[in-house]
Amino acid sequence: xxxxxxxxxxxxxxxxxxxxxxxxxxxxxxxxxxxxxxxxxxxxxxxxxxxxxxxxxxxxxxxxxxxxxxxxxxxxxxxxxxxxxxxxxxxxxxxxxxxxxxxxxxxxxxxxxxxxxxxxxxxxxxxxxxxxxxxxxxxxxxxxxxxxxxxxxxxxxxxxxxxxxxxxxxxxxxxxxxxxxxxxxxxxxxxxxxxxxxxxxxxxxxxxxxxxxxxxxxxxxxxxxxxxxxxxxxxxxxxxxxxxxxxxxxxxxxxxxxxxxxxxxxxxxxxxxxxxxxxxxxxxxxxxxxxxxxxxxxxxxxxxxxxxxxxxxxx
Amino acid sequence: xxxxxxxxxxxxxxxxxxxxxxxxxxxxxxxxxxxxxxxxxxxxxxxxxxxxxxxxxxxxxxxxxxxxxxxxxxxxxxxxxxxxxxxxxxxxxxxxxxxxxxxxxxxxxxxxxxxxxxxxxxxxxxxxxxxxxxxxxxxxxxxxxxxxxxxxxxxxxxxxxxxxxxxxxxxxxxxxxxxxxxxxxxxxxxxxxxxxxxxxxxxxxxxxxxxxxxxxxxxxxxxxxxxxxxxxxxxxxxxxxxxxxxxxxxxxxxxxxxxxxxxxxxxxxxxxxxxxxxxxxxxxxxxxxxxxxxxxxxxxxxxxxxxxxxxxxx
Numbered sequence: 080x081x082x083x084x085x086x087x088x089x090x091x092x093x094x095x096x097x098x099x100x101x102x103x104x105x106x107x108x109x110x111x112x113x114x115x116x117x118x119x120x121x122x123x124x125x126x127x128x129x130x131x132x133x134x135x136x137x138x139x140x141x142x143x144x145x146x147x148x149x150x151x152x153x154x155x156x157x158x159x160x161x162x163x164x165x166x167x168x169x170x171x172x173x174x175x176x177x178x179x180x181x182x183x184x185x186x187x188x189x190x191x192x193x194x195x196x197x198x199x200x201x202x203x204x205x206x207x208x209x210x211x212x213x214x215x216x217x218x219x220x221x222x223x224x225x226x227x228x229x230x231x232x233x234x235x236x237x238x239x240x241x242x243x244x245x246x247x248x249x250x251x252x253x254x255x256x257x258x259x260x261x262x263x264x265x266x267x268x269x270x271x272x273x274x275x276x277x278x279x280x281x282x283x284x285x286x287x288x289x290x291x292x293x294x295x296x297x298x299x300x301x302x303x304x305x306x307x308x309x310x311x312x313x314x315x316x317x318x319x320x321x322x323x324x325x326x327x328x329x330x331x332x333x334x335x336x337x338x339x340x341x342x343x344x345x346x347x348x349x350x351x352x353x354x355x356x357x358x359x360x361x362x363x364x365x366x367x368x369x370x371x372x373x374x375x376x377x378x379x380x381x382x383x384x385x386x387x388x389x390x391x392x393x394x
Numbered sequence: 395x396x397x398x399x400x401x402x403x404x405x406x407x408x409x410x411x412x413x414x415x416x417x418x419x420x421x422x423x424x425x426x427x428x429x430x431x432x433x434x435x436x437x438x439x440x441x442x443x444x445x446x447x448x449x450x451x452x453x454x455x456x457x458x459x460x461x462x463x464x465x466x467x468x469x470x471x472x473x474x475x476x477x478x479x480x481x482x483x484x485x486x487x488x489x490x491x492x493x494x495x496x497x498x499x500x501x502x503x504x505x506x507x508x509x510x511x512x513x514x515x516x517x518x519x520x521x522x523x524x525x526x527x528x529x530x531x532x533x534x535x536x537x538x539x540x541x542x543x544x545x546x547x548x549x550x551x552x553x554x555x556x557x558x559x560x561x562x563x564x565x566x567x568x569x570x571x572x573x574x575x576x577x578x579x580x581x582x583x584x585x586x587x588x589x590x591x592x593x594x595x596x597x598x599x600x601x602x603x604x605x606x607x608x609x610x611x612x613x614x615x616x617x618x619x620x621x622x623x624x625x626x627x628x629x630x631x632x633x634x635x636x637x638x639x640x641x642x643x644x645x646x647x648x649x650x651x652x653x654x655x656x657x658x659x660x661x662x663x664x665x666x667x668x669x670x671x672x673x674x675x676x677x678x679x680x681x682x683x684x685x686x687x688x689x690x691x692x693x694x695x696x697x698x699x700x701x702x703x704x705x706x707x708x
Contacts, residue, residue, distance in 0.1 A: 086521070086593050097512065097614065109509050113523045116582065119538040120526075126541065138555040139541070139548055192424050200421030208429055210703055215436040217695045219643050221667045222688040223439040225446060225681060229455055264435045267428050296420045325531030327646035332672070342533045342646070349537050350654050358541055365537040369530050376529035380522055384590055387528065 086384060127151060127363040134358045150359035154367060158360050160348045168364050170337065171344035175324060177255050178340055182262035183319045189263070190270020190315060191308065195300055197271070198278040199286050209275060216268035216390075220328050223265075231257045231333055254334035261333060262323045269322075270315050273389050277311040278304065310382070317379050318386035321372045341368045440688060446681035453675040464682040480669075481683070484661040487573045491662065492641040494577040495584070499637050500630070502581065503588025508618065510589070511596045521593075524586040532583065536650020539579040540566060566651065569659030576651045576660055580644065588633045595629035596622065635698045639691050663687050 097105065122139050127150050129143040137144075156167035197209050231252075238252030250256040281304065289299045330340040339347075345368045349361045376383050450460045471481035478486075506524055510517055527535060542548045543566040553561035565571035599622055607617045645664040652660045658669070663683055671680030 086590055086597065102512075105509050105512055105514070109506075109514065109520055112506060112509075113520055116523050116527065116586070119535075119542050119582070122542055123538050135547055138552045140552050189428050193428050196421040196425040202422055206703065208425070210699060211437070212429065212432050213699050213703075214692075214695060215432050217639055217691060217699075218436060218440065219664070219684065219687045219691055221645075221664055221680075221684040222443045223436065225455065225671060225677060225684070226439040226442040227435070264431055267432060268436075271428065295417060296424070321529060325533075327531065327533055327649075342531050345537065346533050346646075346650055346654075349540070349650070358547060361537060362541065365534045369534040372529045372531070373526065376522075376526055380525075383529065384525065387587055387590065388594060 086388075123362045123366060127154075127359055127366055129359055131355070131357055131359055150357070150363040151367075153357070154348075154360045154363035158348060158357070158364065159351070160344050168341065168344050168348065168367060171339055171341045172367065174255065174334070174338060175341040178258045178262070179320060179323045182259045182266065182323050183316055185259070186263045186266040186270045186319055187312065187315045189267060190272075191274045191305075191312070192300070193267070193271040194274025194276075194278045195304055197275045198281070199283060199299075199304075200296070209271070212268045212271050214268075215265070216272065220265065224328070224332055227261060228332065231261075254338035257333045258329060258340065261329050262319075262326065265329075266319050266323065269390060270319065273311055273315045273318070273386070274308075276389060277308070281307065310385075313379060313382045314386045314389065317375055317382050318390065320375060321383070321386075324372050443681050443684050443688070446678055447685045449678050451677040451681070453677065455677060460678075464678050467679065468682055468686070480658050480661055480666055483658060484663045484666040484683075487660060487662055488642070491573050491577050491580070491644070492638065494574070495580045495641045495644075496634065496637045498577075498581045499585045499588045500633060502585040503633065504592050504623075504626070504630075506585070506589040507592035507596055510593060521590075524589050526586070527583045528587055530583065532644075532646035533650045535579050535583045536647050539575065539582070540651055540653065543575055543578075569657060572652045572660040576644075576648050579651050580641075580647055583647075584637065584640065588637070591629050591633050592626060595626050599625055632698075635694055638694050642687060642691055 125141075125143055126134055126139060128146055128148070129137070130145055130147050130149065133144060154167070155169050158167055160168065160171070193212070197205055234257065235252030238248035238250075241251055242248050285303055286299055289303055294302070324340075325342060326340070327342045327346065330343045331346070334340060334343070345364055348364055446455055447464055448459050448461065449456055450458050450463075468481055471479035472485060474482055510521060514520065543563065545551065545562075545564040545567060550561060550563045553563075566575045603621060604617060607621055612620070643664065644662060645668070648655055648660050648662055648665055655661065655665055658665075663686065667680045667683040667687065669680075670676045670683065
């Protein structure tokens with residue numbers, strides 16, 4: 080039983096018998112905590128539905144008196160982000176989608192293959208290889224960001240000469256392509272870890288039998304492992320999606336201006352120092368930025384938690 | 395006849411051998427690109443950054459080696475308190491933020507997990523509420539808390555509206571106190587994760603042990619204090635390691651809670667590295683601080699990964 084299953088399964092042991100008073104205290108504390116965890120989100124949503132004068136003049140805990148969707152419309156299509164000419168955050172939302180979809184798919188498929196090799200096709204030194212890939216999950220990105228900037232700068236140069244030669248850059252130097260590359264590289268450790276731990280407990284006898292029947296490496300992978308891998312694929316995709324969508328450091332370093340992902344645009348919007356601070360628009364933008372990952376959390380909460388636990392190495 | 399058939403028979407055999415050999419090597423060939431990528435882009439780049447920390451690179455990377463000068467510089471800045479150097483501020487803030495973040499996440503996480511483990515009605519509703527902040531990006535969390543704590547429109551104003559006029563809470567705009575707000579937002583975001591880790595640990599405790607304790611007349615408090623919490627030691631250790639490494643890597647949260655870290659008041663090693671490398675054109679100093687971050691995390695994670703991998707049965 081994995082850690083995540085333990086969380087959701089009710090224990091079969093005798094419950095501790097509590098007096099009524101103790102039970103009231105327990106429930107009271109739990110509800111207070113739930114309130115504390117919810118209140119920032121509630122305030123965000125309420126603020127985003129108020130006109131600006133009600134935000135600056137009123138109480139943040141008060142329900143909106145004049146419900147308005149104006150801040151949402153403004154955040155989505157009209158708000159000016161930093162010094163960029165593009166209005167609204169929807170362009171940045173699309174940037175994030177264009178970046179996150181290929182990055183998640185590539186890193187997940189590679190992770191599945193790596194996990195397969197590292198558990199069922201072991202070779203001398205497989206543990207060291209896995210250990211090295213595992214440590215890669217935890218490095219501070221500050222220690223790779225300068226060389227990465229140099230390399231991506233080089234790709235940009237290639238792209239410019241390609242444009243001179245052919246009129247197309249073929250993706251060289253494109254911020255979206257750059258971010259896909261970066262996220263695939265630094266996501267590999269986690270995806271490999273997830274699949275490795277999942278395939279570790281997959282019965283090796285099945286694979287041995289298929290090998291005796293003459294099935295090839297890819298046949299075994301496709302016919303035997305893939306049909307049994309749906310849960311771990313969901314876990315990995317959710318984990319990678321959340322991490323890459325929420326990334327800020329790489330996005331702000333390697334994709335400036337109009338090409339920036341959602342988190343960078345949100346930070347620029349909120350911290351623009353010119354003019355009146357439109358808190359309601361900022362909050363609407365923040366909720367839009369959070370919506371995809373929150374949606375995934377609500378739909379696939381179980382798998383989300385499982386990914387988190389696996390990310391803490393203990394599988 | 396035989397002189398004709400022999401080469402025909404030999405050719406498929408060598409093809410079979412070749413294919414078998416390819417099948418032998420295929421798994422390794424499949425893994426090789428990923429491993430090479432990690433080797434180059436993680437380990438190679440780390441070494442590259444180490445190399446840069448021994449140069450005098452400014453806006454661009456160069457190869458003029460200057461020995462340990464950058465490390466000496468950071469070492470001296472560590473003790474430069476009047477006026478505090480950016481590095482000194484970063485280290486002090488790291489201590490404040492990291493300490494509060496780790497301790498409060500552990501305490502809150504364990505408390506919530508124990509409370510939830512009391513056969514609670516509605517656990518299925520409460521648990522996801524404690525966990526949802528984890529789905530948010532630190533930028534969103536920071537944006538929310540910045541508004542929430544803003545004295546002009548947030549908590550302070552709401553308290554004044556409700557008649558508590560002496561209530562004063564301006565930490566988020568007070569350079570000296572900003573880092574505490576970063577810690578509050580960070581704890582809010584991550585404590586649910588620690589709760590989940592402890593809850594999994596608590597649910598894994600063998601019911602027989604608890605039954606025995608009950609028969610011996612141990613109270614619920616005693617059972618937790620003497621039996622269950624000591625059994626949580628491995629979970630506690632895992633959570634500590636994960637939290638410590640997350641604290642060191644924290645970057646986005648500082649920028650979003652404080653509004654781009656005005657005047658470097660909420661400086662952390664991560665923001666120090668970034669500003670020296672990309673805005674102050676002192677790439678070598680930035681690299682040096684990155685190497686120190688890397689070494690700190692390696693000191694935490696390498697023993698942890700080693701022990702995790704050794705525990706697992708083959």
